[in-house]
Amino acid sequence: MREAALALFAQHGYAAVSMRRIAQEVGVQAGALYNYTPDKQSLLFDLMQGHMDDLLNARSQEPVCTSALARLEAFSRFHIRFHLERPQAVFISYMELRNLTPRNFAVIEDLRRRYEGELETILRDGRDIGAFHVADTKITTLAIIAMLNGVNTWYRSGGRLSLPEVEAIYWDMVRKAVT
């Protein structure tokens, strides 16, 4: 059910996808879905929370780097790799924020800010030791993440560029932008 909902929400949007349509994709009747989710809103929230949990868990299991540059490179490459591996979940977690209830929205926002905080810490530490030159760590954090997220709008596996090539191109831009 979650798999079907993920694909359908990503393609048509949460509000435009009915429980009947999800059930059809799963191969059951609509009523049967309510054995697995209390309602449609919880289904959306679970998908988004699961994605953010995956993101933070995967990040925490990455090897720790010592130098400022190596930390930033590791983050940039991890971010691209992780997000390119699950484009649908990424898409939903950004596009469907406004369809969350205020309570659910606050939870997702908190997870998102925690992730952004990891990058900001890297930038601030690097700036403090003179490794980076950034005008504003908060804005630079958001600018870098926005730029890296942009990969998902055009990258298709099997295309002109391989994942390592994409990582290298973006890392080069990130590195130059902060040094």
Next chain:
Amino acid sequence: MREAALALFAQHGYAAVSMRRIAQEVGVQAGALYNYTPDKQSLLFDLMQGHMDDLLNARSQEPVCTSALARLEAFSRFHIRFHLERPQAVFISYMELRNLTPRNFAVIEDLRRRYEGELETILRDGRDIGAFHVADTKITTLAIIAMLNGVNTWYRSGGRLSLPEVEAIYWDMVRKAVT
């Protein structure tokens, strides 16, 4: 009607907003709206097409710069300024692409590509004369636009930073990323 639809679509999403809700905002009954739009889809399309037309028109009326660096700076500052002036239209034009009919989608996509082409031309010309060092002009184009678009996710007028300060910070990052 367009004004009300713009605000409501931006806040709740096209699929989640009913014609009755738009009519309520305008102060008429739902049926009256159909004197101004043949259907809901056309209303969305007109908003998006109007936004893209505004963008290309505004861009074409900007003063022409000669040096590669000045051209890129003018584009970056123009992009930030234009997009921060109409956050709702920007939001809709990106988020509601999947709610366009295939025919309407193709029209908007063409306008978007035309705009991106202006930046790519700047980058290619600059690279050809040795002013810029970019690994891939197409990807760099998308990366820069993604980064600049990110401003709209956090900037609020009257906040910590003024528009000229924001422009300066982003221009600094763009400049360093390509030189």
Next chain:
DNA sequence: GTCTATAGATTGATAGAC
């Protein structure tokens, strides 16, 4: 745990009075 059936509300769009 899935089914059929349905309640109760809402949707986009139209018809016809004025």
Next chain:
DNA sequence: GTCTATCAATCTATAGAC
């Protein structure tokens, strides 16, 4: 050009049989 009224379809969610 706006109104009331409504059609026909669709929606989320639930009830109860099996």
